[in-house]
Amino acid sequence: MLKNFRVGVFSIVHLLVVMLVLSTGILFVLSAFLTNVQNIAIHLLLQYPNLLSSLGVFFVFLGLVLFFGFYNMYKVRYYKIKMGSSKVLVEEAIIQDYIKGYWRQIFPNEPSNLEVIIHPKQTIEIVTKFPNIVSETVLNKIQNELGVLLARKLGYEKEFVLTITS
Numbered sequence: 001m002l003k004n005f006r007v008g009v010f011s012i013v014h015l016l017v018v019m020l021v022l023s024t025g026i027l028f029v030l031s032a033f034l035t036n037v038q039n040i041a042i043h044l045l046l047q048y049p050n051l052l053s054s055l056g057v058f059f060v061f062l063g064l065v066l067f068f069g070f071y072n073m074y075k076v077r078y079y080k081i082k083m084g085s086s087k088v089l090v091e092e093a094i095i096q097d098y099i100k101g102y103w104r105q106i107f108p109n110e111p112s113n114l115e116v117i118i119h120p121k122q123t124i125e126i127v128t129k130f131p132n133i134v135s136e137t138v139l140n141k142i143q144n145e146l147g148v149l150l151a152r153k154l155g156y157e158k159e160f161v162l163t164i165t166s
Contacts (some may be wrong), residue, residue, distance in 0.1 A: 001005065013066065017062075044126065092116055092117075092118050095124065096114070098115065098149060098150075099116060099126060099146065099149075102127070102145065102149055106138075106141075106145075114129075123159070124158075124161070125160065125161040125162075125164045126146070126160065126161070127165060128162070128164065128165070129164070142162070143162070146162075147160070
């Protein structure tokens with residue numbers, strides 16, 4: 001879903017960066033043996049003296065964008081529970097395990113392909129793909145039982161969002 005999309009985009013960007021680095025390395029290795037490539041490089045550096053600093057700024061910017069993208073992609077999100085004078089942090093993966101266990105009970109023959117997202121205002125969103133044969137009563141049952149499960153296990157009493165993808 002959303003996390004899979006981000007992982008896919010950054011995997012493509014990672015592949016492009018690897019290809020760029022490999023092709024640059026091959027070009028530098030071959031330039032040691034080809035005097036024409038050496039002459040072109042010398043001509044470019046003499047004609048454009050700021051070329052190396054411009055390339056340096058570009059690669060630093062690209063590196064920073066990739067660094068912050070990977071940081072945001074793998075950042076762990078927590079749900080905060082206030083208990084008297086102390087706070088408890090519950091990792092998103094734990095919530096996802098609870099919900100996947102419940103999902104396996106309701107749909108034992110279907111793969112539990114779901115994702116849990118904790119939004120900044122501590123709202124839990126469950127993104128999943130439903131089997132084709134789901135009725136209104138099953139949705140009501142899921143809403144009630146998931147609400148009870150989240151309240152019992154985590155003390156989560158706010159509304160949660162169930163997003164169904166096709």
